[in-house]
Amino acid sequence: MxxxxxxxxxxxxxxxTAGAAGIVAPSIITGCAREPKKKIPExxxxxxxxxxxxxxxxxxxxxGRGTGAAINFLNAGPNxxxxxxxxxxxxxxxxxxxxxxxxxxxxxxxxxxFVGFDAYQRVIDAGVDIVIxxxxxxxRPEQLAAAVAARKHIFTEKPVCVDPAGxxxxxxxxxRAKEMDLTIVTGTQRRHQRNYVATWQQVLGGAIGQIAGxxxxxxxxxxxxxxxxxxxxEMEWMIRDWVNWTxxxxxxxxxxxxxxLDVINWFTASHPxxxxxxxSRHRRVTGDQYDNFSVDFVYPDGMHMHSMCRQINxxxxxxxxxxxxxxxxxxxxxxxxxxxxxxxxxxxxPLDDEGKPSSRKMMDPYLQEHIDMVTAIRTGKPFNELENxxxxxxxxxxxxxxxxxxxxxxxxxxxxxxxxxGPKVFDFGKVDMPKDIPVPGEPYVPQA
Amino acid sequence: xxxxxxxxxxxxxxxxxxxxxxxxxxVITSTNEFCVSCHIHPEADMSWKRSVHYETGSGFRVAxxxxxxxxxxxxxxxxxxxxxxxxxxSYWTKDSASFDWNERGRLEIARGHVFESSCIKCHENLFPLxxxxxGEDAHLYYKQTKKTPELHCINCHLNAGHYIEGYTHGxxxxxxxxxxxxxxxxxxxxxxxxxESFTEQIPNSSVSFSMIAIPGGIFKMGSPAGEPFRKDDEGxxxxxxxxxxxxxxxxxxxxxxxxxxxxxxxxxxxxxxQKMRSGMTASADAISGATPPYGQPDQGWGMGQxxxxxxxxxxxxxxxxxxxxxxGKTYRLPTETEWExxxxxxxxxxxxxxxxxxxxxxxxxxxxxxxxxTTVINSYIIYKANSPSKTQTPDLVKPNPFxxxxxxxxxxxxxxxxxxxxxxxxxxxxxIKDPKGPESGxxxxxxxxxxxxxxxxxxxxxxSFTRTGEWLRTDPQMPKSIxxxxxxxxxxxxxxxxxxxxxxxx
Numbered sequence: 001m002x003x004x005x006x007x008x009x010x011x012x013x014x015x016x017t018a019g020a021a022g023i024v025a026p027s028i029i030t031g032c033a034r035e036p037k038k039k040i041p042e043x044x045x046x047x048x049x050x051x052x053x054x055x056x057x058x059x060x061x062x063x064g065r066g067t068g069a070a071i072n073f074l075n076a077g078p079n080x081x082x083x084x085x086x087x088x089x090x091x092x093x094x095x096x097x098x099x100x101x102x103x104x105x106x107x108x109x110x111x112x113x114f115v116g117f118d119a120y121q122r123v124i125d126a127g128v129d130i131v132i133x134x135x136x137x138x139x140r141p142e143q144l145a146a147a148v149a150a151r152k153h154i155f156t157e158k159p160v161c162v163d164p165a166g167x168x169x170x171x172x173x174x175x176r177a178k179e180m181d182l183t184i185v186t187g188t189q190r191r192h193q194r195n196y197v198a199t200w201q202q203v204l205g206g207a208i209g210q211i212a213g214x215x216x217x218x219x220x221x222x223x224x225x226x227x228x229x230x231x232x233x234e235m236e237w238m239i240r241d242w243v244n245w246t247x248x249x250x251x252x253x254x255x256x257x258x259x260x261l262d263v264i265n266w267f268t269a270s271h272p273x274x275x276x277x278x279x280s281r282h283r284r285v286t287g288d289q290y291d292n293f294s295v296d297f298v299y300p301d302g303m304h305m306h307s308m309c310r311q312i313n314x315x316x317x318x319x320x321x322x323x324x325x326x327x328x329x330x331x332x333x334x335x336x337x338x339x340x341x342x343x344x345x346x347x348x349x350p351l352d353d354e355g356k357p358s359s360r361k362m363m364d365p366y367l368q369e370h371i372d373m374v375t376a377i378r379t380g381k382p383f384n385e386l387e388n389x390x391x392x393x394x395x396x397x398x399x400x401x402x403x404x405x406x407x408x409x410x411x412x413x414x415x416x417x418x419x420x421x422g423p424k425v426f427d428f429g430k431v432d433m434p435k436d437i438p439v440p441g442e443p444y445v446p447q448a
Numbered sequence: 449x450x451x452x453x454x455x456x457x458x459x460x461x462x463x464x465x466x467x468x469x470x471x472x473x474x475v476i477t478s479t480n481e482f483c484v485s486c487h488i489h490p491e492a493d494m495s496w497k498r499s500v501h502y503e504t505g506s507g508f509r510v511a512x513x514x515x516x517x518x519x520x521x522x523x524x525x526x527x528x529x530x531x532x533x534x535x536x537x538s539y540w541t542k543d544s545a546s547f548d549w550n551e552r553g554r555l556e557i558a559r560g561h562v563f564e565s566s567c568i569k570c571h572e573n574l575f576p577l578x579x580x581x582x583g584e585d586a587h588l589y590y591k592q593t594k595k596t597p598e599l600h601c602i603n604c605h606l607n608a609g610h611y612i613e614g615y616t617h618g619x620x621x622x623x624x625x626x627x628x629x630x631x632x633x634x635x636x637x638x639x640x641x642x643x644e645s646f647t648e649q650i651p652n653s654s655v656s657f658s659m660i661a662i663p664g665g666i667f668k669m670g671s672p673a674g675e676p677f678r679k680d681d682e683g684x685x686x687x688x689x690x691x692x693x694x695x696x697x698x699x700x701x702x703x704x705x706x707x708x709x710x711x712x713x714x715x716x717x718x719x720x721x722q723k724m725r726s727g728m729t730a731s732a733d734a735i736s737g738a739t740p741p742y743g744q745p746d747q748g749w750g751m752g753q754x755x756x757x758x759x760x761x762x763x764x765x766x767x768x769x770x771x772x773x774x775x776g777k778t779y780r781l782p783t784e785t786e787w788e789x790x791x792x793x794x795x796x797x798x799x800x801x802x803x804x805x806x807x808x809x810x811x812x813x814x815x816x817x818x819x820x821x822t823t824v825i826n827s828y829i830i831y832k833a834n835s836p837s838k839t840q841t842p843d844l845v846k847p848n849p850f851x852x853x854x855x856x857x858x859x860x861x862x863x864x865x866x867x868x869x870x871x872x873x874x875x876x877x878x879x880i881k882d883p884k885g886p887e888s889g890x891x892x893x894x895x896x897x898x899x900x901x902x903x904x905x906x907x908x909x910x911x912s913f914t915r916t917g918e919w920l921r922t923d924p925q926m927p928k929s930i931x932x933x934x935x936x937x938x939x940x941x942x943x944x945x946x947x948x949x950x951x952x953x954x
Contacts, residue, residue, distance in 0.1 A: 149577055172584035175591060176575035415592075416928060 049077030049374035058084035058128035062096035066134030076370035084112040084126035086119030162250035174386035186389035193365035208325025216260035244287025247421035262392035272297035279403035295399035406440030498611035603922040637775035653707040658697035677904030702751030712737025738931035793849030808903035829857035835899035859940035867913035898938035
């Protein structure tokens, strides 16, 4: 096997990248730092993490994304292993084990395959260095707290919670992890995507002037649903159908759209202080979620971000962001335009076989985030994205609650709310909790 | 060269000795023994020895200077010199037994001699694994809130360095629930059939209190230009006509408030967020009262006949609604104008007793030097000069001309009006009848000053207002309580009862 030869200096350069992408931007809350900054952090990328002693990972949540993240992790560099996996359901664990074996030739020991609600704790306790989390977001605050208490590095999928109480718990866990120098990467892979980061550097350097407004979109077709099955309890059905239940997914404004909201928070180094939203349900088959949301978010200095997201077939689709500045605008992705709409800068993509710049030749950000994580651990330069992602998740939750209630919601309300979704009693059986679909203007009673 | 060496070597040695000596001096003057050689405060020594900083559990013992001086390099020498000189001066000129050491342990004063940077120097990690859920929320708030001098570690950890009897910083679910000796319970309230003072009885409790009939009349509200310590919000002076009403002789006592608390308090939380969620579904007749307080609402000063404190304006209003319900009368908070009318009791002077505010203003050494006679004010008012730093029972003061006690001083009192500095000029011209203040606002009026105030703020016309944000700063609960203020212990209230068909008006 060819080992990547990387000098120590390059490690440091990389660590700066990670730090820049992950931490520098939103250390937040003290207010808005939207003045164009002249000093742009230098970013250099690694295509493979450096070698080092074996790093063992455990996977919690063995669905498609958990399995995918496990394989991304194994592809991130040499000497990486997945040694434990866990899920609520046995069929998921079996599928995940098989995929890892087939794709990477690694066999997870059967005694390290755990099934049930407590599988997460048993994975954490299975002698791993890193925990990969991809269960429905409802479970994340508890699992993050347990993994940090056990001093594990973490790769966690976004979003990291579904309600304000969960967000606060994750923020505290994030600060605790910082004190412990743990590395936490959070599945907001745009922050590890080379064209995004280059565009962010342009904006930081003042390419569009001062930020004056923003848009965030996640409009797509129907996602998926599962019908109830006679052999399943209600709890099992809900968890298998999780992208349709707010208490499990946070609704799609939280579950998917958090990516786009996170980009705006990242580029503005801030987060909204209030929101007025609307949303509705037309097509969904199961669950209690909405099909679409439209939210007006306001940042501390009065800047507005309009956010929209939809999951309905046969409509106009668009997943992107746009930031308007006083000198121009950007798609946040790879291009800067002047006020007239003329392209003034474009990310330099690698060339394809025909010699044309091609985004397909760019490093896969889902792999890059694992390379960055392993590099941070192996070079002793921890970085921790968890607080930022908790803030972006709470941003989405604030928009959702405004749409559900029809009322304005504020950040302060969110930071003071004791809203905790989900059933009080947790077992496989009937799920005793309100399941009404929220009606704006009517009382919103999601808690048992 | 020789001559140079003759001077240089002894000079070098002398210099080194001086530096070593200075260093030794710094070390010696930083020992606990040195501290207590001047600070003769056996109570403070004892409370330190009973605190968690003395017995940390890890064997490390926290010394005086580790909290009472900043860390080295952060103005350490400057503070050491400054406090050293001050302490020497006190040692020679004052009697340490005359100091109220407990007073110095009170939060606002302790902030001045406990250095937050020193707390943080040892307690580097605010999120240790042993931290409770409430601790996580509170430390998250501390981390995310822009630093203000008021947000100090000791707001919540006041007893870290010195043990405080009865100090709680946790949900105080047993508060007010101590069983007392069985007493006779009143079965019903008192019937009032004519406009005369009466003694109200709270049904299903053994608590009674006096209500004084305040005759109606016309008076001048506000203070004339030229009154000492006058502020702009006390004018312009307006002629006001007030209808007759009844007013409680004393500020609502802990006995009275706890009767309400015992009969209505509920577990769990009721918050604005929750109201938003559940809509206006709460039934109109069942009054659900306060949730358990966080910490020690009576500040450890005792309850009984002392005025109740630490509860919110919302709680005071709810108390009045509840009292109306159980007595079948119309109890409420006084309007600001009723309050001033009752306080003045027919007087037009700064106080309802004779005297010049400027002569009463000075305390301590300055008062002694100026030889101002404060006997009169001392007999009517509990204030900064005589309180000492806490509320007192009403039997210590004489009443005003209407027979009301502690109208000024002891605790400030909630009025029902929204506060607005120019409220008096907003009324229509001419004689105003029973005004109720601005229609909306952010904060409520409080009147009368408290045991923390000096004479100038205790004048009948002096106005003040609630400061909701500041008064909830260290409540670590999420959401913050709507029933208890964590950082306000100088405000109470007094009830008025309307003279209406339920109290003998035809």
